[in-house]
Amino acid sequence: MASTVIGAGITIEGEVTSDEDVVVQGTLRGKLVAKDAVTVEHGGVVEADITSGPVSVAGSVTGNISSNDRVDLQNGAKVVGNVKATRITIADGAQFKGNVDMDV
Amino acid sequence: MANGQATVIGSSSFVRGRITGTGDLEIAGRVEGDVACSGDVLVEAGGLVAASIAARRIVVRGAVKGDLTAEDAVILEAGARVVGDLRAPRIAIAQGGLVRGHVQTGSAGAARPRSATATASRAPAVSAKAAPVARVEAAPARKQQAPAPVARAASSGGNGETRERAKAATRVGPPPPVVPALKKGTKAVAHHKKR
Numbered sequence: 001m002a003s004t005v006i007g008a009g010i011t012i013e014g015e016v017t018s019d020e021d022v023v024v025q026g027t028l029r030g031k032l033v034a035k036d037a038v039t040v041e042h043g044g045v046v047e048a049d050i051t052s053g054p055v056s057v058a059g060s061v062t063g064n065i066s067s068n069d070r071v072d073l074q075n076g077a078k079v080v081g082n083v084k085a086t087r088i089t090i091a092d093g094a095q096f097k098g099n100v101d102m103d104v
Numbered sequence: 105m106a107n108g109q110a111t112v113i114g115s116s117s118f119v120r121g122r123i124t125g126t127g128d129l130e131i132a133g134r135v136e137g138d139v140a141c142s143g144d145v146l147v148e149a150g151g152l153v154a155a156s157i158a159a160r161r162i163v164v165r166g167a168v169k170g171d172l173t174a175e176d177a178v179i180l181e182a183g184a185r186v187v188g189d190l191r192a193p194r195i196a197i198a199q200g201g202l203v204r205g206h207v208q209t210g211s212a213g214a215a216r217p218r219s220a221t222a223t224a225s226r227a228p229a230v231s232a233k234a235a236p237v238a239r240v241e242a243a244p245a246r247k248q249q250a251p252a253p254v255a256r257a258a259s260s261g262g263n264g265e266t267r268e269r270a271k272a273a274t275r276v277g278p279p280p281p282v283v284p285a286l287k288k289g290t291k292a293v294a295h296h297k298k299r
Contacts, residue, residue: 003114007127010111014121014137020114030121 008043022052024059037069042076055085057094064098111141115150129159131166149183156188164201171205 003020006012010026018034024044032038034052044059054069057077065071067085075093084101110128113119117133124140131139132148137155139145145159151166161176164184172178174192182200189206197203 003112004117004133005110005112007111007129009126010123010129010141011125012119012121012123014119017118017120018114018133019116022117026111026125026127 006044040077049081113151115148147184162192 003022004016004018005023006016006026006028008025011029012027013029015031016022016028016033019036020034021036022032022034022038024032024038024040024046027045027047029047032046032048032050032052034050036052037054037056038050038052040046040055040057040059040061042058046059046061047063049063050061050065050067052067055065055067055071056074057065057072057079058074059076060078062080064081065079065083065085067083069085070087070089071083071085073079073088073090073094073096075091077091077094077096079094079096080098082099082101083096086103088100088102090096110130111123111125113129113131113133113135115132119133119135119137121137122140123129123135123137126142128143128146129139129141130146130148131151131153133150134152135155139153139155139157139159141159143159144161144163145157147153147157147162147164147166147168149165153166153168154170155168156170156173157168158173160174161179162172162174163179163181164172164186165181166183167185169187171188172186172190172192176192177194177196178190178192179196179198180186180190180201180203181198184198184201184203186202187204189208190203191208193210195207195209197207
């Protein structure tokens with residue numbers, strides 16, 4: 001059970017800061033900072049830079065993703081932006097445009 | 105997710121910006137910025153909202169600094185602290201809920217309570233002159249069939265002060281002040297009871 005949920009139909013314009021999990025089913029524009037996991041579900045739209053723990057994307061993200069853990073781009077995901085993480089998976093069917101930066 | 109519609113701002117989350125859209129919203133964390141949604145908004149006990157909220161139904165158990173406008177109802181439960189105006193068709197403030205601001209129930213008409221009370225306080229001063237006389241006239245007629253002028257004279261003759269004031273009223277142009285008019289009405293009632 002995620003602690004913070006941006007439901008479908010809800011739009012947040014601004015900055016979201018959280019020490020817990022964040023699930024995006026709706027729309028978020030601005031900035032997203034989370035200490036824990038961020039999940040962008042199918043239908044979710046994030047037009048923001050994401051700084052967080054593990055990131056899982058099945059929706060749309062426009063912006064840079066910076067994670068101190070892993071980033072998973074699932075089937076149906078659409079990501080435009082740079083991704084910085086220790087581990088990255090891009091599933092078959094995910095759309096991605098941007099740079100990948102992994103700690104090598 | 106299990107709850108497909110509900111939006112939750114968790115207890116350790118902070119949103120600075122505008123929240124809009126459809127569906128329900130539950131705030132247990134901090135929100136700075138306007139909130140406008142077509143569903144229900146619930147501010148939990150630990151929730152802290154520095155924003156005006158517009159929704160269909162607003163339930164507050166936490167702290168809100170801003171105006172609350174609801175299409176259906178505003179409900180302040182125990183522990184609610186609100187600094188701002190409340191406006192909704194139905195407003196409930198439970199014991200233990202704190203409010204500082206203007207509260208208006210009813211549909212979203214223009215807020216004119218101040219001018220309404222001003223006219224209301226003026227209106228009795230004008231009508232109070234006629235009303236006690238009518239009451240005094242009506243009461244004896246029902247009780248002992250006494251002629252109206254006698255009853256009126258008896259009522260005014262009961263107190264010299266009122267007779268003097270009545271004489272002053274007939275002699276001098278300006279109407280009697282507001283406060284004596286109110287007193288006269290109460291006296292008339294007391295006198296009527298004494299009988």
